[in-house]
Amino acid sequence: MSTEPQTDIRDGYAEKYGFHDTEQHVFKSRKGLDEAIVREISQMKGEPEWMLDYRLKALEIFGKKPMPTWGGDVGAIDFQDIYYYVKPTKEEFKSWEDVPEDMKRTFDKLGIPEAEQKFLSGVGAQYDSEVVYHKIQEKLEKQGVIFLSMDHGLQQYPELVKQYFGTVIPSSDNKFAALNSSVWSGGSFIYVPKGVHVDVPLQAYFRINTKDMGQFERTLIIVDEDAYVHYVEGCTAPIYSSDSLHSAVVEIVVKKGGRCRYTTIQNWSNNVYNLVTKRAVAYANATMEWVDGNLGSKLTMKYPAIYMMEPGAHGEVLSIAFAGKGQHQDAGAKAVHCAPNTSSKIISKSISKDGGRAGYRGLVKVMKGAENCRSTVNCDALILDEHSRSDTYPYMEIEEDNVTIGHEATVSKIGDEQLFYLTARGIPEEEAAAMIVSGFIEPVVKELPMEYAVEMNRLIQLQMEGSVG
Amino acid sequence: MNGDLMVKDLHVSVEGKEILKGLSLEVKKGEVHAIMGPNGSGKSTFANTLMGHPKYEVTSGDILFKGESILEMETDERARAGLFMAFQYPVAIPGLTFGSFLRAALNARIAPSAGEDGKMPTKKGIPPKEFRDLMKKHMAALKMDEKFATRYLNDGFSGGEKKRAEILQMAILKPEIAIMDETDSGLDIDALKIVSEGVNTLSGPDLGVIVITHYNRILNYIKPHKIHVMKDGRIQATGGPELALELESRGYDWVREEVGTR
Numbered sequence A: 001m002s003t004e005p006q007t008d009i010r011d012g013y014a015e016k017y018g019f020h021d022t023e024q025h026v027f028k029s030r031k032g033l034d035e036a037i038v039r040e041i042s043q044m045k046g047e048p049e050w051m052l053d054y055r056l057k058a059l060e061i062f063g064k065k066p067m068p069t070w071g072g073d074v075g076a077i078d079f080q081d082i083y084y085y086v087k088p089t090k091e092e093f094k095s096w097e098d099v100p101e102d103m104k105r106t107f108d109k110l111g112i113p114e115a116e117q118k119f120l121s122g123v124g125a126q127y128d129s130e131v132v133y134h135k136i137q138e139k140l141e142k143q144g145v146i147f148l149s150m151d152h153g154l155q156q157y158p159e160l161v162k163q164y165f166g167t168v169i170p171s172s173d174n175k176f177a178a179l180n181s182s183v184w185s186g187g188s189f190i191y192v193p194k195g196v197h198v199d200v201p202l203q204a205y206f207r208i209n210t211k212d213m214g215q216f217e218r219t220l221i222i223v224d225e226d227a228y229v230h231y232v233e234g235c236t237a238p239i240y241s242s243d244s245l246h247s248a249v250v251e252i253v254v255k256k257g258g259r260c261r262y263t264t265i266q267n268w269s270n271n272v273y274n275l276v277t278k279r280a281v282a283y284a285n286a287t288m289e290w291v292d293g294n295l296g297s298k299l300t301m302k303y304p305a306i307y308m309m310e311p312g313a314h315g316e317v318l319s320i321a322f323a324g325k326g327q328h329q330d331a332g333a334k335a336v337h338c339a340p341n342t343s344s345k346i347i348s349k350s351i352s353k354d355g356g357r358a359g360y361r362g363l364v365k366v367m368k369g370a371e372n373c374r375s376t377v378n379c380d381a382l383i384l385d386e387h388s389r390s391d392t393y394p395y396m397e398i399e400e401d402n403v404t405i406g407h408e409a410t411v412s413k414i415g416d417e418q419l420f421y422l423t424a425r426g427i428p429e430e431e432a433a434a435m436i437v438s439g440f441i442e443p444v445v446k447e448l449p450m451e452y453a454v455e456m457n458r459l460i461q462l463q464m465e466g467s468v469g
Numbered sequence B: 001m002n003g004d005l006m007v008k009d010l011h012v013s014v015e016g017k018e019i020l021k022g023l024s025l026e027v028k029k030g031e032v033h034a035i036m037g038p039n040g041s042g043k044s045t046f047a048n049t050l051m052g053h054p055k056y057e058v059t060s061g062d063i064l065f066k067g068e069s070i071l072e073m074e075t076d077e078r079a080r081a082g083l084f085m086a087f088q089y090p091v092a093i094p095g096l097t098f099g100s101f102l103r104a105a106l107n108a109r110i111a112p113s114a115g116e117d118g119k120m121p122t123k124k125g126i127p128p129k130e131f132r133d134l135m136k137k138h139m140a141a142l143k144m145d146e147k148f149a150t151r152y153l154n155d156g157f158s159g160g161e162k163k164r165a166e167i168l169q170m171a172i173l174k175p176e177i178a179i180m181d182e183t184d185s186g187l188d189i190d191a192l193k194i195v196s197e198g199v200n201t202l203s204g205p206d207l208g209v210i211v212i213t214h215y216n217r218i219l220n221y222i223k224p225h226k227i228h229v230m231k232d233g234r235i236q237a238t239g240g241p242e243l244a245l246e247l248e249s250r251g252y253d254w255v256r257e258e259v260g261t262r
């Protein structure tokens, strides 16, 4: 991939997240992608035949699909210059003690074991291609909640996985979904039984360590009737002078009366292409909420979607995208109303600074016959200087008359008058700008659990450092 | 001794256009001054220049605060040094609560090292509880609802609420020289009384106040030592309270006719 030297200009990223361990793995595929690599991955995982077939079909689709020509510039990605499978350890561990020292130290530094103790009910930690640590509270296990790595999910619940895998996002959905479907590894598998409420969040953390690598985790979440789960994912990577690729597929099924909240705090280093397909289907009176924070990466293309399949379904996407120097955040949302009396709400807050480009690309679609739907879209952009850019592409496809659709969009420059007001009270300019930005994203941040809200504001602070003056 | 604030033959341009054309003024702590003058005469320009608004360019003259020129100081440094301006039009900052904003401002004010490296001091400032009590006390005096602390800064505040919020900030930040830009405009009589009382309580030997106003009515409540008439970017006349009455009956035009060319 590109060899142009690149550093993460976000002060402090290098020290806190941008470090890397000496490379260690028990297996590393050769660079590049072909049928042999796909077979090798599947064989090493000891997968059932149907999954191998699934992968091979997806590989074929990947080869045929053109690269997207909209969104961000993906032209520089060289698919033959990537390691598709890097297996860090022989197995997945249930105790941090067993995780190899280097990896454990990395996750310690990222605060994962500590968070697990304090405010999570289960944690999965993926390092390169595989999950190295996975654990769920016994109490939940007893209630029948399944929280496993996708690989263990497939091993232990092959029927359940087969029933849903690829049903929400088929391999043919887009080029990167096809890529993921052919080489996927790691990710989470979650099943929450009828009526069970997982009140304390489950979290997965994705860490890339190896240079020139592609990470392709695959997540499937099934929330049964009247059940609830909050799943949180975080991710970081070392700073390398060449690019990495992260391309995930996340499929979610929320059954009648269920509710799922999926929170992402994406903080990849500025050399990562983050091209992710996320989609949920929500049935009668079910609620799906995507809370999506994008701060890192070189290019992010991500539009979490909700298909409201039956009456009463509700979908929300609350998203923050922050693009600094050399970053492009093409974030957005998709709400598809397939049934009457469904509702959706989209709030997007994008911030661009130091020549960064952030935007909202969204679609609200109402199918014929989906009467009495309601949808509101609010997208606000804040541009911090004249070198930076914001784009808004709000698409609407409304095939039904009897619906209520609201759309509001604002673009503002960080107000000189706002900065002056705060500095006139003695607040240093850099701090003042960070306060204005924190205020701007507050409507989304207040939806986060306290610990993540604090984390989010800290990351914003990090992004803002050295920004003005 | 010279005044704590000395403005010497100040010339200020905005976007290349000269607005202040030789303004001189001296204010000591313990004094209250009023500046009156027609719309567009440069009163807000003066206030903004005092605080170092980047749009206002000082082309000649000087501003001394406690004996030192402040022209090279950034806005936040001036504020921490003890200058304060109550804004004519306070801007809204959605998402930032009034309470957390004011606490950050106070912490900056009481930590002299703040901002040296562009950052807030790392050492803890005023403890939250102590701050809440302090704020409550002053809010009660200004008859402000306690809910104010959790509202977003100036966001959806009524005209009167904004003005009270400015006084509250002044009370908590304890400046040495404060310039109040039409804090009395848009206030009903009750609010005017409350705001004036606020100023009267705050003024004293440690504070010098400059009140910019269009109306005599505030002079019923605040008794300035000196009244200045500003016109065409300069102080054209200075006098005692009788000057205000004169302005009331004769308007601003006579100032130029009689004294404006001196």
Ligand SMILES: Nc1ncnc2c1ncn2[C@@H]1O[C@H](COP(=O)(O)OP(=O)(O)OP(=O)(O)O)[C@@H](O)[C@H]1O
Binding pocket: B014, B015, B019, B037, B038, B039, B040, B041, B042, B043, B044, B045, B046, B055, B088
């Ligand atoms: N930021 C600015 N940009 C452009 N012009 C400005 C700016 N600030 C002031 N001016 C101009 O300078 C002149 C003086 O304006 P200023 O606001 O200082 O008057 P003022 O005495 O405060 O008036 P008022 O009584 O209406 O508040 C006006 O012609 C105004 O248009």
Ligand SMILES: [Mg+2]
Binding pocket: B043, B044, B045, B088, B181, B182
């Ligand atoms: Mg004015």
